[in-house]
Amino acid sequence: MADTKRDADTRHGSGTGTDPETEQEIERKYDAAADGSLPDLGGVTGVADVAAHGVTDLDAVYYDTADERLAAASVTLRRRTGGADEGWHLKLPVPTAEDTRQEVRAPLSDDVPDALRALVRAHVRDAPLTPLVRLRTARDVRRLLDADGDPLADVSVDSVLAERLGGSGGTAAWTEIEVELAAGRDPAFLDAVEKKLRKAGVRRSQAPSKLARALAETAAATGRAAGARKDSEPRAGAGGRREPDGTAGAHVLAYLRHQRDALLAWDPAVRQELPDSVHKMRVATRRLRSTFKAYRKVLDRTVTDPVGEELKWLAAELGVDRDHEVLTERLTAAVDGVPRTLLLGPVHARLRVWAVAGATEARHRTTTVLDGDRYLALLDRLDALLADPPLRKAAAAPAAAVLPKILLKEHGRLTARVEHALALAPGEERDTALHEARKAAKRARYAGEAAVPALGRSARRFAKRVKAVQSLLGEHQDSVVARGTLRELAVQAHAAGESAYTWGLLYGREEAAAAARERELPGVWERAARPKVRAALGG
Template sequence: MASSGFVELERKYDVDDHSPLPPLHELPGVSRVEQPVEHQLEAVYFDTEDLLLASRGISLRRRTGGEDAGWHLKMPAAGGRREFHEPLGDHAGNVPAPLLQLVRVHVRDRILVPVARLQTRRVVHRLRGPGDVHLADMSDDHVQARSPVTGAVGARWREWELELADGRPELLDAGEDLFAGAGIRPAAHESKLRRALGSRPVPAVAAAPQPRRKGPAAAVVLAYLDQQVRALKEQDPLVRQDAEDSVHQMRLATRRLRSALATYRKLLEPDTAGRLRSELRWLAHVLGDARDAAVMQERVAGMLESEDADLVMGPVSRRLEIDLGQSSRDARAAVLRALDEERYFRLLDALDALLADPPLTKLGSQPARKVVPKLVQRDLKRLKRAVKAARRAPAGENPDLLLHEARKCAKRLRYAAEAAASVAPKQARRLADAAHEVQDILGGHQDSVVARQLLRRLGAESFGLGENGFTYGRLHALEEAGAADSAARFRQAWKNFPAAALVK
């Protein structure tokens, strides 16, 4: 697993060979500037042949020389770039697995190859503040680009980098003012790699369509799909790092994608939507197993902790840890395997292709204000039918299954309304909030159903092991009471549910 990384905050400037360094000691808060230290650096940058990482503002390099020799991965982050480090290792061409996992969602099963080689003579001026605090480093770089294969000389340039250490961001602003006074402007390129690539084309990432009430209906679903694909890709490396709540968030993006493709399927060619929904169902199922195992472990463990000690009979905690802990570990292992499967990579390719060149139907080109409300209304009617079926369940029909179906319909309506926010903002928000409330209530009910199944099984197994099954029965009864309460809350919430969807 790679480190959590740190956010790099810096400003770059283009300068000519004869530009004198400004008086850095005049910057606010700077007490002294250390004597400069010179380093000889060599960096080899890795990417796919078609520069997929560069197109997303990501750089991956192996650098020798200087104080931080090693592998460096830089990814876009709020306010700067997040940087991850790994040791040099024994083989110059082998990207460390922890860093490779962080970019796998972009490169997938493509090969990473050297795309640029930079030799840099760096002179570092360290800025110190009161108490000798390390505020920032001013690096004066003379850069020489070379071919990563032949070593042939390419472009030469000089640039300055002012990078924060423990200083405040205001120092960067003051530095920019100081340099501007000397006629120095910010760099034209966002990174050394971009400048080294020169005229080599870097593929552009398509901008998301802007949905409008009077615009085409397809823009509504495409903007929502784009948003969820981005969310899925953001969560992929976090899931691999086992970040908190990452599996849930990735599963949520997957479900939203699948739901939107269902609600708005008539705006896209049926074969495309159908295939994607099938593959998204597979991914959501894999993520769901991991998420459900973790939720159930937390739920039952929390109930057990709330019990009086004299009501906990036998090794209940130990049995829960053995059963649910193993289930959770197995489910996580299955997720990690799935994220490295060709099937997952092809799903990502298909999602990218859909957004890059969407196969639209004629209905998709019609005004959103006329088309979208009808599609959302269909999902509202679908929910009403499911609720009616649950409330009028005939004898012998399992009401839990019917309530679970109503929950799934509420979830689909919620996502449909979220996507339709550009068509009728207030109505869509009200509908989405109401559907979310129903979904949450019935989600708690369904969790109770699963928990009772688990407790019943563990109780039966405890009897066979010669253990006391009292506590399992008691927790089962508490879950029954909780489910009854959820059902009552659902009936109350449904009384206030919006009668209509969106006004055209």
């Protein structure tokens, strides 16, 4: 919960002492009525009582770069006094959850805490963080309680005075209503509150946050433009061309920008070791690189290839952490599935030692990469490419005329690799060929996903079919990797005088699993056959 709306028993941050505390906030903002009144919410389903908590004065200074990079990414960083949670607050959008932001808090200090500065490094790069806007808010809070007296949500009427800092002097004032869900409550409750508010004529705010509204309104007051990402719209390429909507170039660039934004959004989550964050960031990196490769007819590869090589490096570095995580889960499940009578030796203990050692090394490596200059240089190069994309002649053509041909070419590449692998006898050479086919399937899938906004159902079906091939080949590759690790563990166990029987048993099971996937491949591949794909894409 935010501001005075947080009591000690509702806080659920993970930090202690001077460490940053982290929690998720789920909230919605509404434009208040002209008189600033709040409708009676006692009739909302599930609400047994509405408790007034009085008015609290809050004073917050928001920090950003001079060109407002944090605001462009919907990230807010503030130093606030007043209320129950004075201190520094960093709010990060949660890519997978609507109306949800992650709030990271640090104790009050004069300067931006290093821990928070690190979490915005991918956005800020080397630019200084300076005071941008000051918001003074009189917050009148009502707490919605259930029949047991426990909080469901806090509803506040905020009277806000915004002042643009840095000498411009622009000001703005407004009143808004904020509804924040209590920790652990079903987000559907917000719909019930919103229904009541709408009946009273209260509507959602067009601004996603107080800061966004303050930037817009104080900028209008001073005649300056509010900050925004410079490449949020299709950009002119070399020679000054600006690709209109509907062209192949516009569609490909929109997809690339979306993946760039996803990469940046997952960066702080990776730094905080949030679940699945490394995987999500790595996927965004791979999608960027695959799109550069697949859409070489649209974008000049002499410009994209060097950036693609750096993306390949980043994906490989992130892969150390992610691959270890996946392998640990697989081996742990495999050991857990062995009957106790067949667990000979300290199998669980040896696996734990291996898992912890590998995780520690992988985590250190990932952190080092994200804190390094090479990573920031890659982000700068990616931004520069998207701001002035190297569009080729085909980029100006209609997407419906260009993209299907590219997808068919990617499918042809996948066909050649799958057929080559199937022609080989089982063994190491086939394993390698199947892995190469998997990479081709992934690239074809990402190409299909990029084309969905332009081609609709046909591209979606294409991506779905090749994804099925990718998934099966991925399971096969996971088994190949697992076998290599199981052999290493068996060797270590034998050298320590332990029985290697269980490791050999698991090796055999993985071998059988891989053989099963190979038997399934012809059927899965037949469903993604070229004639069907050509028909779906109108080829």
